[in-house]
Amino acid sequence: EARYAVFGHPIAHSLSPRIHAAFARQAGIALQYTAIDAPPGQFPDILAAFATGGGRGGNVTMPLKEQAYALSATLTPRARAVGAVNTLTWRDGQWHGDNTDGAGLVRDLTGRHALDLRGRRALLVGAGGAARGVAAALLDAGVLELAVVNRTPARADALVDSLGQPGRAYSRYWDDLSNQGDFELIVNATSAARGTGAGAFTAPMTLVNSRTLAVDINYGEAAIPFLAWARAAGCLHVVDGLGMLVEQAAEAFELWHGVRPDTSPVYDELRAEQV
Ligand code: ATR
Numbered sequence: 566e567a568r569y570a571v572f573g574h575p576i577a578h579s580l581s582p583r584i585h586a587a588f589a590r591q592a593g594i595a596l597q598y599t600a601i602d603a604p605p606g607q608f609p610d611i612l613a614a615f616a617t618g619g620g621r622g623g624n625v626t627m628p629l630k631e632q633a634y635a636l637s638a639t640l641t642p643r644a645r646a647v648g649a650v651n652t653l654t655w656r657d658g659q660w661h662g663d664n665t666d667g668a669g670l671v672r673d674l675t676g677r678h679a680l681d682l683r684g685r686r687a688l689l690v691g692a693g694g695a696a697r698g699v700a701a702a703l704l705d706a707g708v709l710e711l712a713v714v715n716r717t718p719a720r721a722d723a724l725v726d727s728l729g730q731p732g733r734a735y736s737r738y739w740d741d742l743s744n745q746g747d748f749e750l751i752v753n754a755t756s757a758a759r760g761t762g763a764g765a766f767t768a769p770m771t772l773v774n775s776r777t778l779a780v781d782i783n784y785g786e787a788a789i790p791f792l793a794w795a796r797a798a799g800c801l802h803v804v805d806g807l808g809m810l811v812e813q814a815a816e817a818f819e820l821w822h823g824v825r826p827d828t829s830p831v832y833d834e835l836r837a838e839q840v
Pocket of ligand 1: 627690692693716717720754755756757758
């Protein structure tokens with residue numbers, strides 16, 4: 566039986582094993598998919614042992630996506646563009662890296678939520694690894710322009726530079742957000758509310774107009790501050806990252822097993838458990 570796993574640190578609360586098990590039941594495929602805790606210093610050894618023990622595919626989450634990129638013998642263009650890998654496939658004695666996060670987000674928004682991203686002025690909050698995947702996917706999905714704002718401005722500048730679309734993608738300062746007009750799409754890709762003791766999310770309400778879609782790529786507790794702000798600011802649509810999680814898993818499942826799962830029942834089940 567082929568073995569699959571999600572690697573992260575911490576990993577205990579990952580929903581990925583449940584999601585992949587549900588997809589496998591749907592497809593009538595027998596597979597083993599576990600969660601493997603991998604402290605960053607041990608990830609290369611743990612991944613090698615996994616392959617030796619029959620591991621054929623891995624999902625990778627925080628804080629290992631950049632390492633997974635470095636450990637990949639080949640990379641898809643989208644993984645290369647993002648500089649991070651969330652999906653590893655074992656083939657010909659090597660790990661091959663892909664990144665399905667951005668595609669998962671766009672599929673959730675345009676499919677499940679039936680929202681058109683094209684032509685929207687977009688604001689991306691955050692410039693870490695997760696934000697990089699989101700930025701490239703939003704540009705591919707046809708947003709009109711993409712402003713990036715980050716606590717550390719130099720990282721926003723670096724992200725925008727790497728996108729290579731000057732004029733369309735640009736960085737802005739937090740303190741200058743009230744002069745940037747309004748946006749039809751605002752995405753929170755920071756990790757500010759992960760972990761404990763997160764404060765409120767604050768930003769000018771002038772960022773929002775009558776059509777604004779607000780998205781947090783986090784879900785559960787970690788999405789509460791931004792989504793509370795988005796509701797208070799009057800955003801028309803407010804979406805958390807649960808659908809993105811299920812869709813990026815579906816992309817990986819299709820890559821490994823050649824079958825595209827029906828994500829709706831899995832999403833509905835997880836949604837019913839959310840606070
Ligand atoms: P990830 O892989 O989740 O993107 P990361 O690469 O460490 O993790 O990036 C975390 C992002 O959340 C960054 O944009 C970070 O801002 P900085 O670049 O200034 O560090 C942002 N972030 C984390 N904690 C934050 C906080 N308390 N307030 C604002 N932004 C925060």
